[in-house]
Amino acid sequence: MIQVDMTIDAKGLSCPMPIVKAKKAIHKLQPGQVLEVQATDKGSKADMKAWAESTGHHYLGTIEEEGIFKHYIRRASESEAKNEAKFPHxxxxxxxxxxxxxxxxxxxxxxxxxxxxxxxxxxxxxxxxxxxxxxxxxxxxxxxxxxxxxxxxxxxxxxxxxxxxxxxxxxxxxxxxxxxxxxxxx
Known part of the structure; x- marks a missing residue:
């Protein structure tokens, strides 16, 4: 069982909404704390992983249970965090x-x-x-x-x-x- 500090519900939402909700929630956590994002969008698995990597947060993994994807992301420390950059072109x-x-x-x-x-x-x-x-x-x-x-x-x-x-x-x-x-x- 993964110890989580906050869970957000993004079920029924498609891209980009699970990431939007995760961005807002992760800033409410302290570095090292874990966010669980529950989503039903199959693409959210790749989205969450890519977003976490692009911002310096730690993508811990995803567990799928009965059509619900539970994504686990650990908030980065200040030294690990990166400013999320939109692709410039x-x-x-x-x-x-x-x-x-x-x-x-x-x-x-x-x-x-x-x-x-x-x-x-x-x-x-x-x-x-x-x-x-x-x-x-x-x-x-x-x-x-x-x-x-x-x-x-x-x-x-x-x-x-x-x-x-x-x-x-x-x-x-x-x-x-x-x-x-x-x-x-x-």
Whole structure:
């Protein structure tokens, strides 16, 4: 049994809301204390891990019980904490719509497979954020990569990860699929 100092309920919420709630709650804890975030969004497992790593907090793990993901994050000390940085290279949905037929680009959709199946940008490659690390070799480093998710939060984390791995021409698409007005494939 994991000793927790605070539990928050993010059940029924999709990205970015579990992270938003976790951000607010973690600042109420002392360094070393543990936050439990309960969520039902399958993508929250990768989201919580990536967010914790990007802010210096310690992702302890996730336990799934009856469709509820219980994420455990230990608050970082002041010396360990990092300022959360939004990925600096951003492109708006409308700008991307003009580029989707360009063969020199890749549109990388980092949402969960079910989200992708219900509609995605034509030609987009599906690699969920939680699989990005193990599948990164599927992406050519010599192409421009536009990363999309539902709102721009998960894609920001993915774009950061790609940049850290040596990808030099990466863009985060905002606001993402939640407001995509272009054509869709299913």
């Amino acid at each position: 951003v492109i708006r949905n409308e700008e991307l719509a003009d580029k989707i037929n360009d063969p020199s680009i890749i549109i990388l959709d980092v949402r969960e497979p079910a989200e992708f199946a219900f509609g995605h940008i034509p030609g987009a490659l599906s690699i969920p954020l939680g699989e990005l690390e193990e599948r990164i070799k599927e992406l050519p480093q010599d192409k421009t990569i536009y990363v999309v998710c539902r709102t721009g939060t998960r894609s920001s984390l993915a774009a950061q990860k790609l940049a850290e791995k040596g990808f030099s021409n990466v863009w985060n698409i905002v606001p993402g699929m939640s407001e995509w007005n272009g054509s869709l494939e299913q």
